[in-house]
Amino acid sequence: xxxxxxxxxxxxxxxxxxxxxxxxxxxxxxxxxxxxxxxxxxxxxxxxxxxxxxxxxxxxxxxxxxxxxxxxxxxxxxxxxxxxxxxxxxxxxxxxxxxxxxxxxxxxxxxxxxxxxxxxxxxxxxxxxxxxxxxxxxxxxxxxxxxxxxxxxxxxxxxxxxxxxxxxxxxxxxxxxxx
Amino acid sequence: xxxxxxxxxxxxxxxxxxxxxxxxxxxxxxxxxxxxxxxxxxxxxxxxxxxxxxxxxxxxxxxxxxxxxxxxxxxxxxxxxxxxxxxxxxxxxxxxxxxxxxxxxxxxxxxxxxxxxxxxxxxxxxxxxxxxxxxxxxxxxxxxxxxxx
Numbered sequence: 535x536x537x538x539x540x541x542x543x544x545x546x547x548x549x550x551x552x553x554x555x556x557x558x559x560x561x562x563x564x565x566x567x568x569x570x571x572x573x574x575x576x577x578x579x580x581x582x583x584x585x586x587x588x589x590x591x592x593x594x595x596x597x598x599x600x601x602x603x604x605x606x607x608x609x610x611x612x613x614x615x616x617x618x619x620x621x622x623x624x625x626x627x628x629x630x631x632x633x634x635x636x637x638x639x640x641x642x643x644x645x646x647x648x649x650x651x652x653x654x655x656x657x658x659x660x661x662x663x664x665x666x667x668x669x670x671x672x673x674x675x676x677x678x679x680x681x682x683x684x685x686x687x688x689x690x691x692x693x694x695x696x697x698x699x700x701x702x703x704x705x706x707x708x709x710x711x712x713x
Numbered sequence: 714x715x716x717x718x719x720x721x722x723x724x725x726x727x728x729x730x731x732x733x734x735x736x737x738x739x740x741x742x743x744x745x746x747x748x749x750x751x752x753x754x755x756x757x758x759x760x761x762x763x764x765x766x767x768x769x770x771x772x773x774x775x776x777x778x779x780x781x782x783x784x785x786x787x788x789x790x791x792x793x794x795x796x797x798x799x800x801x802x803x804x805x806x807x808x809x810x811x812x813x814x815x816x817x818x819x820x821x822x823x824x825x826x827x828x829x830x831x832x833x834x835x836x837x838x839x840x841x842x843x844x845x846x847x848x849x850x851x852x853x854x855x856x857x858x859x860x861x862x
Contacts, residue, residue, distance in 0.1 A: 555773035562769055566762060574755045578732050584761050591769055653756045673758045675730055678723060690716070696726070697719045697746070704749040
């Protein structure tokens with residue numbers, strides 16, 4: 535899709551959501567990955583990334599009615615909210631009511647978001663036992679011992695599954711980049 | 714990969730998951746796998762994405778109908794031990810925290826969503842209605858939950 539077409543569609547979507555907040559879900563789906571990618575690389579834990587991402591979208595929903603277009607894409611507004619929340623989280627006083635996100639940051643965030651989407655897709659294609667090990671270890675932060683107990687397997691077997699899963703992911707990411 | 718490397722990989726992943734940086738001197742293939750794991754660890758949990766969507770749907774629904782009825786509808790999740798931030802409470806966190814202490818009514822199951830009207834309270838332990846908000850909330854259906862009371 536051409537940039538101008540995209541801009542027009544986005545403006546129409548934002549205008550629709552300003553009139554009818556139930557349309558905000560479409561904005562959320564369109565921008566979740568970019569907002570999360572931006573935040574996750576600026577805070578030390580998954581919990582904080584989730585908390586701030588959540589606040590970004592709740593604030594955006596609350597402030598959408600008063601949103602006005604400037605010379606930046608809509609996601610720039612969302613990332614500005616994210617940036618302010620991250621700054622506040624770290625108790626850094628910016629001295630500005632709004633932090634602007636520059637174009638380079640937008641490009642980097644797009645790349646990170648694409649990687650996130652790729653990882654989600656590749657995870658879903660892993661053999662079930664490998665996928666479950668990664669989900670338990672990374673999403674639920676469970677220990678090898680706990681996973682081994684749940685799966686009824688030895689800790690060594692779980693470590694092996696974890697290793698194979700990461701090897702598969704690494705190889706598939708490489709493959710995608712070589713295409 | 715041999716057992717020694719598999720063990721080292723798990724050690725590195727434990728460091729990563731504890732929020733510590735990569736160990737110096739890691740060589741391929743170990744360093745590559747840790748880098749892959751690092752990137753994977755920055756991916757959002759599907760359950761979080763879905764939960765936030767539900768919260769926003771509920772909050773947006775409240776904005777559509779609640780605004781007309783003069784209600785202040787807020788969606789929060791009933792995740793145990795979750796912090797309830799000011800962003801989700803329209804800047805009323807202090808009051809909200811105060812009210813949480815008063816709640817001892819019905820329980821909300823983990824992960825359930827509740828809809829809160831102004832004057833209603835919610836916590837990980839339960840929810841209730843404070844002061845004269847009861848009729849206000851119930852008249853307009855602003856106090857709703859998909860959890861069994």
